[in-house]
Amino acid sequence: MDTRIFCFSSTGNSLxxxxxxxxxxxxSVILPxxxxxxxxxxxxxxxxxxxxxxxxxxxxPRLVKHFIERLNINPDTYCFAxxxxxxxxxxxxxxxxxxxxxxxxxxxxxxxxxxxxxYIITHNPPHRVQVEKQIAEASIKTKKIAKDIxxxxxxxxxxxxxxxSKIVNYSFLYRNINKWDERFIVTPKCVGCxxxxxxxxxxxxxxxxxxxxxxxxxxxCLACIHWCPCKAIEYGKNTISxxxxxxxxxxxxxxxxxxxxxx
Numbered sequence: 001m002d003t004r005i006f007c008f009s010s011t012g013n014s015l016x017x018x019x020x021x022x023x024x025x026x027x028s029v030i031l032p033x034x035x036x037x038x039x040x041x042x043x044x045x046x047x048x049x050x051x052x053x054x055x056x057x058x059x060x061p062r063l064v065k066h067f068i069e070r071l072n073i074n075p076d077t078y079c080f081a082x083x084x085x086x087x088x089x090x091x092x093x094x095x096x097x098x099x100x101x102x103x104x105x106x107x108x109x110x111x112x113x114x115x116x117x118x119y120i121i122t123h124n125p126p127h128r129v130q131v132e133k134q135i136a137e138a139s140i141k142t143k144k145i146a147k148d149i150x151x152x153x154x155x156x157x158x159x160x161x162x163x164x165s166k167i168v169n170y171s172f173l174y175r176n177i178n179k180w181d182e183r184f185i186v187t188p189k190c191v192g193c194x195x196x197x198x199x200x201x202x203x204x205x206x207x208x209x210x211x212x213x214x215x216x217x218x219x220x221c222l223a224c225i226h227w228c229p230c231k232a233i234e235y236g237k238n239t240i241s242x243x244x245x246x247x248x249x250x251x252x253x254x255x256x257x258x259x260x261x262x263x
Contacts (some may be wrong), residue, residue: 012250022147043077059169086117
């Protein structure tokens, strides 16, 4: 079975899940959603296409939504999707399935996997012990899911809180998104290394006079905050003193390479 896994990840949680799935499937390849226009048709009879991504505000990250909408996918493709989150009631998988249905395909297998939540604008990530526990449990679940996918098992989407998810996703992700990055602050701890620009999935950060400058096309992934080696980036006063997070099994080079490279 030929398997292609399209992945979007900023703190590394979804990338680890993609790697865990691929490890169980010897013929799998991980491809980035970032910078991948996928003009050529993908999928078809005997092929499997997967989507692995984080949940943003009860729905799809904007980048993921746009990627799925542009994807040229053949009918009769076995499709699966795994959404990573800190534990939410959301309809992100239903949103993805609706886009695929408009293309004549659908999700044959869909599930949500609990990983350490890290939207530090509103809360601290879990303690290290809880992080280790969640990642270990997610790996166990992912191995079982990978075996089910290899056997073409059916685990269709069960749409839930559709209206609520739509309202939350639009209100908190899309509304005024062109102004959202105006509240980023660079503290004197910045050394001008430029790593924030390298991990940004949409090249929204420019380095000017050795300081990052945001260009108002933010995806709200917070990769710039979490991966800054000096903890020099804040979002207003919301993130001051809060713990930064990135998946302990993922290196910053992995994130940089996923911004248009092949895993």
